[in-house]
Amino acid sequence: MHRFDEIKNNYKKMSDSEIEKIALFESIGLERKVIEILRSEIKIRGLNSNLLNWVNAGSKKFEENELEGLIKDISILPCPKCSKNSSILYGYEINKIFSYVISSSESQKEKILCSACGKKEKALSIIQNSLFGWWSKSGIFSTPYLLTKDIFNLSRSKKISKRILNKMIINNTGYLRMNGDKESLIDFINRFNKR
Ligand SMILES: [Zn+2]
Structure with a gap:
């Protein structure tokens, strides 16, 4: 056939x-x-x-200039967490690991936040991971890896942000082509952060 x-x-x-x-x-x-x-x-x-x-x-995929324009529109929205307009928004990768006695759970979330909120969440996750990540067999190996990666990535935050924003837009092309106004974009990044 x-x-x-x-x-x-x-x-x-x-x-x-x-x-x-x-x-x-x-x-x-x-x-x-x-x-x-x-x-x-x-x-x-x-x-x-x-x-x-x-x-x-x-x-219909976004052309490069459409993608850039949309990233710009999103980056000047108020922060979904603190509602302030004090900085442009970036994409952050928040990694979490938590060890139970016999196992550990890891999660990776991408969020769109202002730089103050983003740095706060990132720092909090690094502190939590360094406190609670170690205490299981798998955590002993994953925690140092995750901490090193997070600390190394601090210097690459602009690049990571661009990757997160690009991916978010490309994965939601249909929605964003039909809902590109400010209100819809605010609603969109709120839902993106909560997913
Ligand atoms: Zn904020």
């Missing part, structure tokens, strides 16, 4: 909510032909017609 026929059949077998999920979150990067198959499946099922616009918006 031809690859595209196979994709068509797969889409046919999916539930409405699975199709909606693909349209909303996974249509970026799909080939033109697959986008057409997805669009026709949405039409056949009579799903919400906004999904069609969404698929179009999401599949």
Whole structure:
């Protein structure tokens, strides 16, 4: 069977909510032909017609200058944490490790924050990790690695911020193409931080 026929059949077998999920979150990067198959499946099922616009918006990647413009728009928003406008916003990577007696749990979260809030969260996570990361077999190995990485990365914060912002925008192309106004962007970074 031809690859595209196979994709068509797969889409046919999916539930409405699975199709909606693909349209909303996974249509970026799909080939033109697959986008057409997805669009026709949405039409056949009579799903919400906004999904069609969404698929179009999401599949059209941001050009470099659009990406830069969006990063600029986001960076001048008030901070989602302290609501102040005192500095531009950056992307921060917050790593956490917590050891229980027999195991440890690690998490990595990306957040958009002003520099004061970002530095505070970062420092807090480093202190917490150095206090609570060690006390398990796996923590003994992961904690020094994580601490070294975090301390080394302090000097690379601009680069990391750019990577986080780029990824966040590219992963949400469809949403951001249709909701680029200030209010929607504020709501968007709030949800990004809470996810
Ligand atoms: Zn702040």
